[in-house]
Amino acid sequence: MNIKRPVRIILYLSVMLGLFIYGKVKNPAVTLQMCLNNPQKYDGCEIKVGGEAKVAELTRDGFTIVQMGRKVPVKGCVPNLKPNEFVNMWVIFHKDGWLELQEIYVAVQRRSKIYLSVLPVLLITGLFLYYFKFNLRQIEICER
Amino acid sequence: MPDLVSHVVFAYAISRYFTFSRRVLFYTGAILPDIITRPIYILIPQLYPYTIAVHTPVFMIFFTLFFAELFEKKIRQEARIFLFAGVLSHFLLDALQKHIHAGGYFWFFPFSWNAGSLGLFWPHEPLKLIPLWVFLILAVEVGIFFYNRRRKQVNISSR
Numbered sequence: 001m002n003i004k005r006p007v008r009i010i011l012y013l014s015v016m017l018g019l020f021i022y023g024k025v026k027n028p029a030v031t032l033q034m035c036l037n038n039p040q041k042y043d044g045c046e047i048k049v050g051g052e053a054k055v056a057e058l059t060r061d062g063f064t065i066v067q068m069g070r071k072v073p074v075k076g077c078v079p080n081l082k083p084n085e086f087v088n089m090w091v092i093f094h095k096d097g098w099l100e101l102q103e104i105y106v107a108v109q110r111r112s113k114i115y116l117s118v119l120p121v122l123l124i125t126g127l128f129l130y131y132f133k134f135n136l137r138q139i140e141i142c143e144r
Numbered sequence: 145m146p147d148l149v150s151h152v153v154f155a156y157a158i159s160r161y162f163t164f165s166r167r168v169l170f171y172t173g174a175i176l177p178d179i180i181t182r183p184i185y186i187l188i189p190q191l192y193p194y195t196i197a198v199h200t201p202v203f204m205i206f207f208t209l210f211f212a213e214l215f216e217k218k219i220r221q222e223a224r225i226f227l228f229a230g231v232l233s234h235f236l237l238d239a240l241q242k243h244i245h246a247g248g249y250f251w252f253f254p255f256s257w258n259a260g261s262l263g264l265f266w267p268h269e270p271l272k273l274i275p276l277w278v279f280l281i282l283a284v285e286v287g288i289f290f291y292n293r294r295r296k297q298v299n300i301s302s303r
Binding site: 005008009012013015016019020022023024026027028029031048051052067068088089090102103104105107108109110112113114116117119120121123124127128130131132135138139140141142143 | 151165175178192247
């Protein structure tokens, strides 16, 4: 096997690992979890809430969301909102642990989108395996 | 992100006249940015911050180069080109969608944390058009099949 190939593979993997870590460490965005962990520091901070946030229940003045197992009340009325729907929101965090709604996108049909997206993955995997095969001895993908 | 059916339909429209094995590489590229990120944070939302770098053009350049290295030498260069062209088609479609608060993807990561998009449609909207896309693809493929068959018959009868 050509020695340059493993060197290139290691190089690409190293760069990807570097980007991966840089993306986590240097991301300037303030998340809901950061706010909940340090409410005093982030009081009044405008944040985006996404990351698999779901409506847990509807309340008189808004609703409650659950994200990563933590329930957070949101004040702000959204017509036709239903429990269990995924939401993306732009909110103001308050140190008492509630959110003031500024802007919301209700990700309707998100589950259908996820289930439907499995079909092309299966189709393309099937086509890929039809046209290409993995040569274990050379550790490479070859055309059939 | 639009659903993967829409990404593949878009990739199909662009790559219809490539050879089929190259189209498969193109389609693979067209779904790569989502299949290496979405399952991770859908199943384990705590890992979402780690996936931010992955769904970016710079990361995908290196991922495509890495993936292409797994191909045998004679098709490696083509694998690089077709996989990355597919990735570009994915990002092109992603760039058209709307995000709240004029947000979007980090197109210039790691050089800038500015996000943006053209904001033409919400992520769920292409779902409504899937039956139309499937119908159009079938119509095009059936049309091409009959056109080719007729041309073959004309060629045989004219000999």
